[in-house]
Amino acid sequence: MKEIYLDNNATTRVADEVIEAMLPYYRTLYGNPSSMHTFGGQVHRKIEEARQEVAQLINAEPEEIIFTSCGTESDNTALMSAIETNPQKKHIITTKVEHRCVNNVCQ
Ligand SMILES: Cc1ncc(COP(=O)(O)O)c(C=O)c1O
Structure with missing residues (x-):
């Protein structure tokens, strides 16, 4: 096979x-x-x-x-940068099927 x-x-x-x-x-x-x-x-x-x-x-x-050195660092950098540069925004829309490192930051 x-x-x-x-x-x-x-x-x-x-x-x-x-x-x-x-x-x-x-x-x-x-x-x-x-x-x-x-x-x-x-x-x-x-x-x-x-x-x-x-x-x-x-x-x-x-x-x-x-x-960046890995997927987790990349995801975290993108999310944290978005949060820090847009403090007036209060919500992130994501899904349950996202990688754990994305959901952890969002929580
Ligand atoms: C969207 C996403 N983020 C993060 C990771 C984790 O990557 P790493 O082990 O390189 O941190 C993966 C791994 O599959 C992924 O698919």
Whole structure:
């Protein structure tokens, strides 16, 4: 029986070109971009380049681009930003089928 993977919504195969683009960051550019040392500075500059490229792609300003590390952080950042920038708004409409991290913030 041939098995097929139908859970790409949860995790998916990384595209070859993404693996290729990421290899330098596994092999040589692995410094912490928040650190003051040279290794970190190199990575920090690469992240800022990426921020500029993403901003250009969607016609935004680089400072409007926020990189997050996971789905939970992304959801929380979006929701908390919306709440903080719109304090006059008192309701969020959501559904029971949202991810737990969305419903937790909404509650
Ligand atoms: C909408 C949504 N938010 C958050 C998450 C959790 O993602 P992570 O484990 O990367 O925090 C998922 C995971 O499936 C998700 O579908």
